[in-house]
Amino acid sequence: MVASIPPDDQFTRWKSEYQSAILVSLASLAGERMFFDGDNSSGVSGDLESATTIASLMEGHWGMGSTISSHVSNRRFEMGAPGGGKGKDDTEKQMRMALSDRIEENLGSLLTQAEEILRENRNQVLALAHALETYKTMSGEDVAAVIEGVKGSIVDGRPYLDPNFLAEIEKYHSASVVAHREHRIPDVHLPVIG
Structure with missing residues (x-):
């Protein structure tokens, strides 16, 4: 059967x-x-x-x-x-x-x-990393909101579609890589939404 x-x-x-x-x-x-x-x-x-x-x-x-x-x-x-x-x-x-x-x-x-x-999917990965650094804990709905660039239950993913904000995130990431390599704190602060 x-x-x-x-x-x-x-x-x-x-x-x-x-x-x-x-x-x-x-x-x-x-x-x-x-x-x-x-x-x-x-x-x-x-x-x-x-x-x-x-x-x-x-x-x-x-x-x-x-x-x-x-x-x-x-x-x-x-x-x-x-x-x-x-x-x-x-x-x-x-x-x-x-x-x-x-x-x-x-x-x-x-x-x-x-x-x-x-x-x-580099931009989405960096956006998600930023959101996790900002919010520390996220629901699956909010993870999807960041990736899709829409409003979630707590996290608003729309700013992650802004090319200027993505450029700030990329700049922060680059500074973090240098800081990692040199074993120090990044000289660029985590970008703030809004």
Whole structure:
């Protein structure tokens, strides 16, 4: 019997959903590197672990990678082992290295995609960073308001469409990057709306 199942009741997820989850995780690394001249903090470690775990399962178990075979089955049946598994240690090492290379290739490709998304949306990212520095905590509705340049429940996102205000935010960001590099406080104050 075939039936429509609401998304909340589904037990499986699609490759595209996992790729989106990885993109979200890799955006922290891509963003820090992009906005801080190639530098990044250790704060991205949890996101990288999550991205690597999902990419590993996609590549080795779920048939969502560049190969079709299951890494688990290959290990269980010693497939690809010359001499019926007599060179087991070397074969397992080669399989792990090949799997690791495919995972890294997938992560690298998705990192490049995350960088492109951030580059294309630079103004919105800087606007959102400014709003977070200003308001400290924001609802999803207010995040959307800043990105879309509309009035939210608390935050008015309309000023973030003003090219002059965006130029002030960019100037503040540039000063913050210099201050980060020189381990000091920025010499430009956070721009104030209005």
